[in-house]
Amino acid sequence: MRRALLLLTAVSTLGFSLGCVAFNDPVGPLALDYEIDRVIVAAINVNPTVAVQGETVTIDALVLAPDDVDAVAVDVCGLDEQVPSSLFGVSCYDNDELITPIAPSIPARWDIPVVGLDCESEDTGGLDTAWMTPPCTSRVPLRVRAWSEGELGMGALDLELVRRGPDERRPRLALAERELTFEGNARRGQDIGLVYRIDWDGELDFRWYVDAGELHHTGRTATTWLNGIRHTTRNQLAIPSGYVGPLRVVVVANAGPGNMTWDVLTLEVE
Numbered sequence: 001m002r003r004a005l006l007l008l009t010a011v012s013t014l015g016f017s018l019g020c021v022a023f024n025d026p027v028g029p030l031a032l033d034y035e036i037d038r039v040i041v042a043a044i045n046v047n048p049t050v051a052v053q054g055e056t057v058t059i060d061a062l063v064l065a066p067d068d069v070d071a072v073a074v075d076v077c078g079l080d081e082q083v084p085s086s087l088f089g090v091s092c093y094d095n096d097e098l099i100t101p102i103a104p105s106i107p108a109r110w111d112i113p114v115v116g117l118d119c120e121s122e123d124t125g126g127l128d129t130a131w132m133t134p135p136c137t138s139r140v141p142l143r144v145r146a147w148s149e150g151e152l153g154m155g156a157l158d159l160e161l162v163r164r165g166p167d168e169r170r171p172r173l174a175l176a177e178r179e180l181t182f183e184g185n186a187r188r189g190q191d192i193g194l195v196y197r198i199d200w201d202g203e204l205d206f207r208w209y210v211d212a213g214e215l216h217h218t219g220r221t222a223t224t225w226l227n228g229i230r231h232t233t234r235n236q237l238a239i240p241s242g243y244v245g246p247l248r249v250v251v252v253a254n255a256g257p258g259n260m261t262w263d264v265l266t267l268e269v270e
Contacts, residue, residue, distance in 0.1 A: 034219030036211050036248065039148045040064045041155025043207075046142075046258035047172060052165040053114045053138075060107040061155060062262045064209055064250060065148035072146045074102040074110075076159070079140045081113045086139045090156050093143065106144065112161055119163070136163035157257045173253060174261040176200050180251055182237075186267040189241035191216075194234065196251045196263070201229045209250040214238040243269050 043062040051057050063069050077092035077099050078085050092098055102110045119136040142159040145152060177199040184192035196206060208219045216236040225232040237249065249265045 031218035031220040034207075034209050034215055036064045036066060036209050036250075038065070039069070039146050039151050039153025040209065041144050041146055041153050042209060042250065043252045043254070043260040043262055044142070044144055044155055044157055044258060045174060045260055046157075046159065047174070048165075049170045049172060049256075049259045050165050051112055051159055051161050051258075053112050053136075053161050053163055055165070056109055056111050058107050058109055059102065059142070059144070061144040061146075062250070062252065062260075063106075063144075063146040063153065064248075065146070065151075065153070066211075067149050070147050070149070071104070072106050072144065073104055074106065074108045074142070074144050076100050076102060076140045076142050079113075079115075079138060079161075081115055083116050084119060084136055084138045085115075086137075087141060088139070088158055090141055090143065090154075092141055115161065115163075137161065159258065170259065171201075173198075173200060173204075173255045173259050176253075176261065178253070178261070178263060180249070180263040180265045182249070182265065182267065186239065186247070187270050188239055188243050191236055191238050192267075193236055194249060194251075194265075195232065196234075196253075197230055197232045198253055198261075199229050200231060200253070200255065202255060204231055205254050206233045207252040207254065208235055209248075209252075210237060211247045212240050212243050213247070239267075239269055245269060 041061055042064050045060045047058045059074055063072060078087040079100050102108055115138050116136065138161045139158055141156050143154060143156040145154050178197060180196050182192050182194050184190060186192060204223060206221045208215055216238065221233045221235055223231040224234055247267045247269050249267065250262060252260055252262045254260050
């Protein structure tokens with residue numbers, strides 16, 4: 001028997017109103033910043049999603065730009081191989097001496113060093129460590145930079161380097177079944193519907209980017225329909241009246257830091 005569709009309540013968590021464009025938190029303005037008019041590092045993936053010291057991870061990123069991307073670089077900051085360190089945010093990158101290059105391209109493979117060979121194991125002595133970094137674990141900012149036509153774009157996340165990995169690896173969002181489609185006529189001055197579907201057993205949020213036009217539901221959406229594990233989110237694009245040629249629509253699905261996936265639909269606007 002087909003499962004009934006569950007309509008989710010469309011309550012925004014961004015804290016803004018399109019009527020008066022009043023933002024109550026720093027996330028809100030990002031919802032209106034969706035045009036690909038500069039270099040944007042829109043997503044970063046880490047595979048496996050749990051980074052274990054002594055093992056190898058693959059780092060990939062979605063880089064968007066109006067023109068071709070000329071160069072990409074991946075690095076971390078504040079990593080000390082002698083003792084565990086815990087740093088948050090990108091202010092660490094103000095000190096060049098703390099930066100460790102990883103690769104000059106993406107995807108990048110990184111052999112994670114073992115931090116502090118004499119470090120004690122994960123035994124916490126019975127302490128509640130829910131609010132603190134576990135022993136022997138390092139937390140460092142991971143950065144991806146990209147250049148296009150002399151302009152620089154950057155994205156970063158706080159990456160936790162654990163001493164011992166979990167018995168079961170977290171599933172990767174990039175392996176989920178998904179599709180990005182549109183409804184209507186891709187013509188200048190027209191509105192078209194955008195539909196993104198993805199199979200995932202867990203919470204998701206979605207980020208949208210376009211070469212041009214106005215997204216009626218902004219660049220941040222949530223799941224609007226949930227059927228089993230299939231998430232559906234919708235948006236609506238107003239194509240500019242003077243636009244002709246290829247127009248990219250990009251969706252990033254986010255299941256948490258380092259666990260993202262993305263799809264690109266190129267419309268031929270007449």
